[in-house]
Amino acid sequence: MKQDIAQNMIEETRMARDAFSTMVGAFSSDLWSYCTYIAGSPWDGEDLYQETLLKAFGMLPERWSDLTDQKSYLFRMATNAWFDLCRKRKLEVGRLPEGDISSVPPMDTLDLEEALLQVHESLTPKQAAAFLLVDVFRFSAEEAAAIVHTTRGGIYASLQRARQNLKENHSWEVKPLKTKDNETNETIDMYLEAFNTGNLDKLLSLFSSTAHNEAFLGFQEYSKAEMKKGSMRFGLPGHTAKRITLWGRNVIMVITDDGELHDIQVQEVENNQIVVHESYFFRKEFMFAAGEELGVAVQLNKPPVDWR
Template identity: 35%
Template sequence: MSDEPRDLGELSNDVKASWQRFLDVFEPLRPELYRYCRYLTRSPWDAEDLVQDTMARGFVTLGTLFHELPNPRAWLFRVASNLWIDRARRQRLERDALGEPAAAPVAPGHAPDERASREAAGTLVAHLSPQERAAVVLKDVFDFSLEEVAASLSTSVGAVKAALHRGRGKLVAPEADEPRAPAPGVLDAFCAAFNARDLPALTSLLLDSSITEIVGVVTEYGREPPADPRTGSFVGSLSPITTTDAGGVDARHLVGYLGGPPRCEVREHRGELLLLFWFDHDTGPAVRTVWTVETDGEHIARIRNYFFTPDVIAEICRELDVPFRTNGYRYWIHG
């Protein structure tokens, strides 16, 4: 019997195939899962992070189960709830250790604006436990039964009833969006280089330790792009969207797309400067992806490309009132 480890390439291919089968089952639940995470986190970026973490944890956990899932939807919400509750508790402990004040409740007679009302919906007062917030959202927003809420939160029906009694109606004003520092010239330089298709200029704007991520698909480290365009996000982003044998977007999402490369534009959203990427369609230009960028002085430290996050793209573009198209939730590897 050989003691040598199994070929990692073969193992990687097996995992990728299993991941695709996992997505076949759970991907239809993504829009509703995003809505749930959005209510919990009150941020599109944090919501998508929680969705990605939930899918990854669910994929790993599924391999440890020795029984069929009677309700995949409730189980996936349970994974999300547990992740968020653990994260919220850690954040609260950190705030308490630093002596930071909790958010103030809504003042009597205060009439928040439309967006504030939307953001406040389903958000409990800061001193309530994360479990109480999740219970109210699951019951009152997603119409879970008491038994389903209890299963999703790993607790009893009696505890859910108590949490609902304490939590209902106790909303707080949404925390004000903290304005981000104005974008340095590096973002304008990035857009100029991108629109000129100047890959060397683009990579020169990255820190040596930069991180470039296509959310939910691939993460690259460092400024040197990989030689393989299937994993080189800069190489891929400069090119037209494909459904070739090398992989790409499901063809059903490309109806009306004219096949040209995108154009980059800097836009402000809630005090944060984002990169929007416009693609030509038979009905006119439309945004197909949004990037967030973190900078360090005159260089880019991190890029997050939300190409395969339809829920984030839709929310951001609707708030900006710009036309958009989405690309599905996954990168398809053909052949």
């Protein structure tokens, strides 16, 4: 009986999640860009984006008013999630004191493009949020004030200070992440060989019995046994995988025979075994950004996903 209840809850939640995904689809690209800019990198932005969607979906039962402004709701969730993360990292979120400014003209396009590369390093989290919401994503000052939890005057004053700070700070660079050790490299090399030769048994032997296998916003499996019964039950996809560096991180890129980007994967290795395997297969915004960065077309039709 308990098992039936749990299964019904899973199925009903999946249907609700699908409806939610349809609802937010019109804003997903802007939301992902916002998360990336405010977090300072595509990797941290992707994490923030996923956290935002999970919180936004989970908080829906607590709303007693109609969700008339879905875009503001999502951006509010993203902003709150980022502020919470900053506080956990012991970072000062900042305040937006009011000024005497009644209006602020739009920022020049060329200045804006350069500024986007510096937002994370040059502004406090609240200043960055206010700047991005108004200058990039065209929220009104009143809408931005509600999202950032400040006043309209605070937004106007913050925009001027943010723009001045960005003009005074012109340096920006991507900091490469630390590479993994030889143990990881050897295990990943064996993974690549097994993947590319279609040797499922060899590939599974590289995973720990309690490995965590996750395709972000798609599915999660919590053991090798679940992988065998779930995502791996039909075997390997027959594509080609190779090691690359994407935005400073060592990852695995999976390419189809037609040269299209099928997946981006990341693994964690402990004691010569894969303990975490993460896939971006279902992550449309991330995959398109990765394809653009790598100069590779993204596979649009890859069941159960169809992005055509």
